[in-house]
Amino acid sequence: xxxxxxxxxxxxxxxxxxxxxxxxxxxxxxxxxxxxxxxxxxxxxxxxxxxxxxxxxxxxxxxxxxxxxxxxxxxxxxxxxxxxxxxxxxxxxxxxxxxxxxxxxxxxxxxxxxxxxxxxxxxxxxxxxxxxxxx
Amino acid sequence: xxxxxxxxxxxxxxxxxxxxxxxxxxxxxxxxxxxxxxxxxxxxxxxxxxxxxxxxxxxxxxxxxxxxxxxxxxxxxxxxxxxxxxxxxxxxxxxxxxxxxx
Numbered sequence: 466x467x468x469x470x471x472x473x474x475x476x477x478x479x480x481x482x483x484x485x486x487x488x489x490x491x492x493x494x495x496x497x498x499x500x501x502x503x504x505x506x507x508x509x510x511x512x513x514x515x516x517x518x519x520x521x522x523x524x525x526x527x528x529x530x531x532x533x534x535x536x537x538x539x540x541x542x543x544x545x546x547x548x549x550x551x552x553x554x555x556x557x558x559x560x561x562x563x564x565x566x567x568x569x570x571x572x573x574x575x576x577x578x579x580x581x582x583x584x585x586x587x588x589x590x591x592x593x594x595x596x597x598x599x600x
Numbered sequence: 601x602x603x604x605x606x607x608x609x610x611x612x613x614x615x616x617x618x619x620x621x622x623x624x625x626x627x628x629x630x631x632x633x634x635x636x637x638x639x640x641x642x643x644x645x646x647x648x649x650x651x652x653x654x655x656x657x658x659x660x661x662x663x664x665x666x667x668x669x670x671x672x673x674x675x676x677x678x679x680x681x682x683x684x685x686x687x688x689x690x691x692x693x694x695x696x697x698x699x700x701x702x
Contacts, residue, residue: 479610479669480668480669481634482609482634482635510613510638516669518672523685530670553644554612555643555675556641556675560672
């Protein structure tokens, strides 16, 4: 098998107002077929993508927020969320939905996929990648 | 004579809401729609600027856009009132003109 590369998908847009957030998720799901080391970053308005209890019934578009909970089944288990971006928007971790994965190296124990990181840590994560895809 | 202002952009990535607030006159109303509804989040970096400019200006939110984004009632500024699509129509009728801050 060819060398595994580190891919980071950077999400900086709110859901629904533009198509970027949904398109990013689609690309992540497609890319998951290629067995790479995938991480997702949520910063700036991207943190709004993960709020709990989204209900799009009235605005007539697909609510894609439950799809984030399926990412674990595709071995996408690292969702980094920037703490400062949450705070600037009056949000905290408790405003986000719970997303978990089953760790095959730890007897399939259920573990959280969302990892809250500081802005400085986010910069380190970005600098550690082979490929960065921005949405 | 009054104006209904609509804002559909997030205040964290775009200056439309702040510019709108600075151009409102007493008796005007602001209706936040689409990503504009984030402008009514309590405790955000723009919340103070929003509240400071609401002396004689009413603030409304479009309910469907609020629910789509998972914003709970307790996260919304107390000055803001939520309306549905029929309330949106009423606001348009009540004011002499509608100005969209795109």
